[in-house]
Amino acid sequence: MEPILTAANLTKRYGDLTAVAGIDFDIAPGECFGLLGPNGAGKTSTAKMIYAAVPVTGGCLCVFGRDITRHAREIKKLIGVCPQDVNLDQDFSVLKNLIVYARYFGIGAAEARRKAEELIEFFQLGDKRDRKIESLSGGMKKRLLVVRALVNDPRLLILDEPTAGLDPQARHQIWEKVRQLKKNGTTIVLTTHYMEEAAVLCDRLAIMDRGRIVERGRPADLVARHIGRDVIEIEDPSPAALEEIEAAGARHETFAGRTYVYTEDGRELIARIAREGQAGHVVLRQAGLEDVFLKLTGRQLRE
Ligand SMILES: Nc1ncnc2c1ncn2[C@@H]1O[C@H](COP(=O)(O)OP(=O)(O)OP(=O)(O)O)[C@@H](O)[C@H]1O
Ligand SMILES: [Mg+2]
Numbered sequence: 253m254e255p256i257l258t259a260a261n262l263t264k265r266y267g268d269l270t271a272v273a274g275i276d277f278d279i280a281p282g283e284c285f286g287l288l289g290p291n292g293a294g295k296t297s298t299a300k301m302i303y304a305a306v307p308v309t310g311g312c313l314c315v316f317g318r319d320i321t322r323h324a325r326e327i328k329k330l331i332g333v334c335p336q337d338v339n340l341d342q343d344f345s346v347l348k349n350l351i352v353y354a355r356y357f358g359i360g361a362a363e364a365r366r367k368a369e370e371l372i373e374f375f376q377l378g379d380k381r382d383r384k385i386e387s388l389s390g391g392m393k394k395r396l397l398v399v400r401a402l403v404n405d406p407r408l409l410i411l412d413e414p415t416a417g418l419d420p421q422a423r424h425q426i427w428e429k430v431r432q433l434k435k436n437g438t439t440i441v442l443t444t445h446y447m448e449e450a451a452v453l454c455d456r457l458a459i460m461d462r463g464r465i466v467e468r469g470r471p472a473d474l475v476a477r478h479i480g481r482d483v484i485e486i487e488d489p490s491p492a493a494l495e496e497i498e499a500a501g502a503r504h505e506t507f508a509g510r511t512y513v514y515t516e517d518g519r520e521l522i523a524r525i526a527r528e529g530q531a532g533h534v535v536l537r538q539a540g541l542e543d544v545f546l547k548l549t550g551r552q553l554r555e
Contacts, residue, residue, distance in 0.1 A: 254317060256281050256408055256439045257302065261311030264297045264463075271297040273463035274311060284430070284440040286450045286457030286471075288545060290554040293460040295443040296336050299412045302441060303333045315408065329357060332406030334397045334414045336443075340385045346396060347372065347381050354403040367403055375399050375429070391418045398426055402433075409433065410441045415449060427453060447541040461549045471541055478547055479539035482518030486511045486525070487532035493525045500524070507551055514539065 255278035264272035272294040279285045287295045300306040301313055304324040313320045315327045340349050350368035351361075359367065372381050375395065385393060398414050411430070415423040423446075430440065430453055444450050450457055451471045458468040467474065486493060489511045497504050502515040515521050518536045525534060 253281055255279055256283075256316060257441075258314045259298075259311070260313075262298070262301065262308065262313050263310030264294065264301055264306065265309040270463055272301070272309075275458075275460070275463075275465050277458055277465065277468065279439060279441065281439055282434065282437050283455045284434055284442060284453050286454035287441065287443040287460060288445075288447075288450055288457055288541075289460035290549050292462075292555045293549075294463040295460060296412055298460075299336075299410050299441060299443060302408075303331050303410050304328055305333075305335075329404065330407045332401035332404060332409040334401040334409075334411045336412040336416070338390075338393045338397060340393060340396060340400070342385045345382050345384055346377060346388075349385060349396065350400055350403055353400050357404040359404065364403070371399050371402055375425070391422055394418055395422055395426070398429070406438065408439045408441070412443050413445065414442070415444065415446060423449070447545060451541045459545060459548055466548050467544070474544045475539050475541060479514050479543045480516045481539055482515050483537055483539050483543055484513040484515065484518050484522055484525070485535045485537070486513065487534070489525075489532065490528065492528035496524045496528055497521070512543075514543070 257279040259275060259277050261274045261276060262272060263270070263274050275298070287298060289295050297306065301308050301320065302315060304320055304327065308321055316330060318327060320327055341352065344352065347368055350371060351364045354364035354367055355361070372378060377399065380388065380392065388396070394414070394417055398411065401409060401411070415426050418426065427449065434440065442450070442453060454471055456468065456470055458465045460466065469477070487510055489497070494511070497513050500515065500521050502513050502521060504511055504513040513521065522534060522536050
């Protein structure tokens with residue numbers, strides 16, 4: 253199948269600053285593709301080039317088989333966007349925001365109203381329908397951005413941190429809707445800092461750092477490739493415990509007094525550590541995407 257989106261040597265510069273430094277990726281129809289990376293990695297800049305909010309500086313970006321630089325208008329009609337920052341019309345009600353936004357896509361007045369009502373129903377926002385934006389909570393505004401992104405029944409949906417700041421209930425609702433949209437064939441680009449979210453929603457993802465893609469693949473494959481099955485976390489390991497870890501040949505690192513051990517068989521190793529009378533707190537858990545993220549992008553703050 254032809255990809256829905258192809259980026260080749262895609263570059264974004266703002267003056268002297270290179271935010272996206274020549275990246276390559278493609279997205280298949282119906283796929284949910286994740287963009288992960290520390291603050292400032294270039295995720296939003298990449299997303300903005302896809303929805304033609306900022307011009308491409310270099311390389312190629314084709315969406316629906318067309319060059320974004322030459323066909324931005326047609327492409328934008330088929331894309332739904334949930335931007336990272338809330339940009340709702342503060343003076344309008346929830347319903348009016350949706351209607352006005354639909355009208356930008358050339359949707360007729362009656363149809364725009366019907367669509368807005370349908371989305372309000374779909375997201376169970378009936379009680380917020382006539383509320384002004386300024387009176388909504390931060391999380392509620394954020395949810396409304398996701399709702400608004402759907403007014404034009406997009407073939408490609410771009411969600412830039414759609415669940416940042418949402419409570420667990422609202423986050424799960426968004427996940428459920430994303431799954432539903434995927435089932436209906438919508439292609440999705442998702443950026444997030446919630447590793448669990450990326451793991452459950454993304455078919456494939458790219459981890460970005462300093463404008464480049466440092467790794468890509470299916471979430472479970474990335475965990476298996478970089479970390480293994482289990483992680484043992486030990487607070488202030490005793491010298492004897494460290495010797496056991498060394499003897500087992502397990503990769504490990506210490507950060508802020510806490511030692512992380514990556515292994516295929518945590519149970520066996522933890523039993524050996526326990527025999528050595530490790531005093532501090534010891535936890536065994538499953539390896540996850542966050543371990544991969546930290547391994548590849550480091551533990552230092554970026555911005
Ligand atoms: N309009 C702009 N003008 C100048 N520099 C910009 C602009 N937008 C972004 N940048 C810079 O480009 C780099 C990448 O920013 P971007 O917003 O793409 O990162 P991000 O991965 O989305 O980060 P975050 O996780 O914080 O949202 C950063 O160094 C940022 O300061
Ligand atoms: Mg961003």
